[in-house]
Amino acid sequence: MRKICYYCFLGHWLNFLVGQIPMAPPPLLNPIQLSENNVTDSNETVSHPPKRSSQLETIQKAQIDLRHGELGQRVGAAKLLGKYAGSLSSSSLIGALDDRSALVRRASMVSLSEHFLNGYPVYDKSLVEKIFSKLGDSDVEVRREVSTLIPRLVSPMMRGGVERVVINGRSVLRPTSASLRPDLYALTQRAFLDEDAIVRQNVLKYHSYLRVPLPPLSLSKLLRDQDRGVLLTALDRISMNASQPRIMDEIERLSRHEDRGVRLKVVDVARDCNRYHTKYRSILRSMTEDPDAEVTSMAAVELARFGEKINPSVIERIKNYLLSAKGMSSQVTTILYAVSAMGSDGIGVYKSLTEHGSSRMRTIAWQRFLSLSSGWENSQNWIPALRDRDEGVRKAVVNTLRGRIKGLDRATLGSLVESPNEDVRKFLAESLIDAEQEAVEAYGFDLLIDEESHVRASTIRSLGARRSPGWLKIMERSLLDDEYVIQRAAMDALLAEPVRGISVLQEYLSQNPQSRISSMIRIELQRSGVQP
């Protein structure tokens, strides 16, 4: 037993000497905490995330991999460097654009794009020119990336500046050109006819940024391109060459293209290029015979805008197209508004469209119909509009009529006075102000006892303005109404009559000093210089 104790003591003492365990645990120390706080003293295995390297270390390692690694490492390094925007990464990636492997060049180009898109462009002109030169790369993906990036390359690449040169032993500063380097200029011109459609389309889109003109011959070829995207982009770019006979021939050919979108684009182009040559107008004329109603309509309205008379059969097709349109797409909206350009011919189209299923379409149709035909002069023209089921349509029509119609007659009032819509009755009440006396006598009372207080208030205001016989009595009674809006209308009408109206108000005040309107009457009378 004594030996056992002796060996135990000796073992602990040796352990203490070699430092594997503390001589004694610190007081009150949690053993779990111990293993966490002092891991080197623990025999347990604890997994910890490896320490990440610094950004500089990461970039430097990637640079080495990109320069000296195997193919897979080079690709990985190029991809990783895309995450670290800055001059160090960018210069390495630009250097890798000359890698013999297309995979590395692609990865480098994508990473450079990532820098640009994240707001870290390369500013050095020579470096940017190096990137742009890859528009001539043998790999299509690299060329696509470069051509997509053109708008972001333009600013540093087209920047002028100064350079220091030594002439006869003297250091001289001289300006550098702000235009594209000649070899890059030639490269861009070749890229118009690149074998890849995406590259062609991008260069077509952005060539003007680079101040590289599009040669008519190239444009002519591009207008025959099989790719729809290229074709539509080429159609956007014809203005500089619009007067060239071969371009006009191409546009004429495209006006019969099988794709409806292309034909619609031709209408757009022909309209814009009309100023360059009269042939564009004849193209538009021929397109009014197009089998597609939308193309016909677009061509016809553009001709109408030029002041040309449109054939009645074409107008009929436009009308049918608009009548069959579901809702207000951008094309329908354009055509609908442009029908106005047909002048009197357009009136019939708008009249038909007042029956359309779309309330937005009916709104515009009613407004245009009434404006073009001076339709407010005859109530038979606009009475159906006030019977429309849609409040938006009715309100738009009322706004068009307001201030234009004169003297509603008895028949008009009679046909609308029982309208289920408050907004219509309110409009009638407002119109009583200059309606025919016979109409007021027949229907004024109906509006005066309308179920809606706003209609009644408007009627009171109109009657107050007319001052027909007995109006003072109506105002006096209205001051006793429960509705404040009615009292207010009556007060306003009476205030406008300085002799009899004021005395009615004074009398009301003396009899109803505490009513809701009384304080307002008092203030208004004082403002008018009358002591209540």
Place this chain on the structure above:
Amino acid sequence: MSKNFTTLLFLLFVFSMFENVIKAQSTRPSRSEDGLRVMQLMKNPNGVRRYPDALPSLLRIMNEQTWAKFDTDPLFISELTDERIFENPILYINCDDQTNLEFSTEENQALRRYMELGGFVYLDAGIKASFLGADLGHSYAAWEERPEVKEWFQEIFPEKAFIPLDRSHDLFRIFFRGLPKNADLQIEASQKRLPETVLTFVEQEKWPQGTYSFVGIKVKGRLACVASPICAMGWGRDEFGNWIPPISFRIRESAENFDENLKLASFTGGTFEVIREDGLKDIIYSEPGQRPAWVQEPTGRWRIFKYYSGEEISNYAHSFYARLGMNVFLYALLN
């Protein structure tokens, strides 16, 4: 015999659907319109719609390319208690267009009733990974509905939860199958559709067989509601037939030694966990103010995020989203 009978039943079903549609059209107060009208919720009718041309454009394409006939003018409603919802069988909601996803008890009850009576609800942008934050121009294939949608539907169907739609679900192949080919993209047969790494990732992982991350709720055995990452951004076309607006791709790329290099590479941002299709979680590494940098997958693999933009990328994405969107609406029409 049984096959013929099934066909007959199917035709009767389709006919009854159309009959209901026609009845619904005839009972509504508006004037006669051809085709089925899709409703679109805008809680604030005057609010800004991020993709105003998207739904009308998709409906127009559907009318051109399928047998279905939709009214291309969506019916806008601002409240779910609007009685017109019971007259139209499909309700489209772009969750990003709403001021919030908080609805009154009455509205929730109305929506429950709508779904129980056969209505279909499509929650576009109903899936949104947390790391996207307020960035509305991105989508990410997470496999769970966004928290606001989860909270909302717990009030409507407390007993139900959104379940991920299997890649083999009929919704992904009811009309269009697989990913767009060159002919669908209207490009030459020899033209490269996408960069190689992008195409491989898209075909194998991003949208295999033309599928995407969808979750849904079944009511009375019928899929009555689906939620997806934002798809409307891919539906718009201008008058000439060009897709709008441009779309770019985020894809995952690997390379030699990435499992070691990305673990050690410099990184100072935050991390986000996102549920995958298999229920496991990806850890997304994201630098502040920048798009996500790379991902640690539960298999232990590390991959880097790469971003591709350009005409071919955008056209492909639009074509995919349009086909997917049409499949959703056609599925809704037939189920």
